[in-house]
Amino acid sequence: MSLEVLKRGLLATVQDLGRKGYGKYGISSSGAMDSYACSIANWLAGNEGGEALLEITWSGFSIRFLQNTLASITGADLTPESGGISVPMWRPVIFRKGSELTFKRPVSGCRSYVAVLGGIDVPEVMGSRSTYMRAGIGGLKGRALQSGDVLKMNQTAFESLCMRSSVWSVEYPFQTVNWSAAPRYTYGHPHQVVRVTRGREYGDFSSLALERLLQDEYIVKPESDRMGYRLKGPQLPLVTPREYVSEGVAAGTVQVPADGQPIILMADRQTLGGYPKIAQVASVDLPRVAQLPPGGSIRFHEISQSESEGLYFEQTRKMKLLKSMIDYRLREGFHAAAGFEL
Template sequence: MSITVIKPGLLVTLQDTGRYGYGKFGISPAGAMDSFAYLIANRLVGNEDEQAALEITWSGFAVEFERSLWVAITGGDLTPTIDGERVPMWRPVLIKAGSCLSFQQPVAGCRAYLAVSGGFDVPIMMNSYSTYLRAGIGGYEGRALKKGDTLSVRLSRLPLEAPERFLDEYGGFFTVRWFVSAGGYTDSNREIEIRVLKGRQYDDFDEFSQQALFDEFFTVTPQSDRMGYRLSGPTLQVIHSNEYISEPVAVGTVQVPADGQLIILMADRQTLGGYPKIAQIASVDIPLLAQLPAGGKIRFREISLPEAEQLSSARIRELRLIEAMIKRKLKEW
């Protein structure tokens, strides 16, 4: 069983939790930009967390289903429709064989995630299914999807026989009544607050730069991608022009190159960086940032390391509670 790409969209790749342990070889972890939405999508269709899902950026993507499949769509609201009818998000949806799933105009966020029950049947490379575009590895032939690509799907983890009888009555798809709340993190408001810790070289910046980091808005530019978000805003400068030794970087590292404009490293980041690091984004806010499109505005708020750890622990507890709820609902079938 499989699905076929009818329209490739702006950028659609297969991603999972990331490819870790290969940084010493210069291999980026890659992985889902919005890890929260990715994890929920897989759990809604009974998959393990590591199964590959489609990361759909912006709009224009469409696929046709060879046979009936359970799917879940999470993340940004890109107006998903099945044969022209709006399909609910953040819940299991059984799509009828021969139906076409399309993503239209973004109304909130800019990245959606599509998981299928059983998972996409693609080769694992370096312990991950994730597509790393710059190296051309992982996912579907190491690249973004193109028109005519066919994705095989493993056997469903959810029952198909009983709900299929509803498809003729409901049309091209059938949905359950329960759902997971997105919690407002994909709100269409394009001004967001991002919590950060001071970076390793924060004290190397002049007083104006330190104050501007927390007082001013920074705008995501069109030059942003999965490797990093380039921001426009006040020009930040170090007190003295220093030669910095390249050192490991992480998702959410905020660097300041020679032009004084911020770069936030994202999923496809390089493994080492030599620019001064003025801040580090709290991991809990990376999904929020991942859903901010070009033109979106960011204001940074400083928090302490203990606060960041508490936020991370709270997110882990939240995910565990959601997982328990989903498992209970799925067992009712």
């Protein structure tokens, strides 16, 4: 089982949920920028959630399925099409052998995820298949995908699913279902309110900086990438400029360098940081940040640590419920079924 990259687009890489436990060696976790969309894409494709998939940034990317393939598309709406027909997102899709999937233009958000049954078959590096381009490891040869690349897939259970699919004989480039796992909230909107807790050096910033952080709007700069989102807005000055000892940082850490412009650290962040940390993005809101395009805006809203933890536990509960519902629907096969949305 395999698929071929026809057009590389702006940036496409193989990712999973990232490598854990290697930060002390200076190795970033990497992984999908939007872990929410990554997990659901895998579930819809019949996987457990951590299998390797494609992360596609912006538009211009296209692939050809070299075998009949069960797949799904989540995350940003980059106008996916196959055979000139719009491909519905947030649901399982069976692509016929020879079908092409093309991402035309961004409508909302900036990162789409394409999962296939069994996952993308690339070697594990330190327990993960995620591409970490800065170190040249993981994914396909540690780099972004290029036109002409062929990726292997592990689709051992595909035929049994097709045998349960009453609509498989219809002549279209793909088949899908009439139910969806799309999120209810506005996903990929270019203007987001992002919840944060206080950072380690929160108290080192002036009262003016703290007021600006929570009242003003910050714009995502074009040089933002998988390492960090650079923001433009009112400066956030310290009470007294000083040097800081470098220490561990996490995804969502909001650092403020000497120019007073905040940076949100993302999946490919460095493992140590010496800039003062004014805030920490709640983990449940990191997918919202990951889908912000250049020119998009952020307003920060402060919550307590206990509130952030409560949001995480509640999301975990809902995600478990969603996976159970998806598994139930997949067991029914590709038959007409009542739709549902979560």
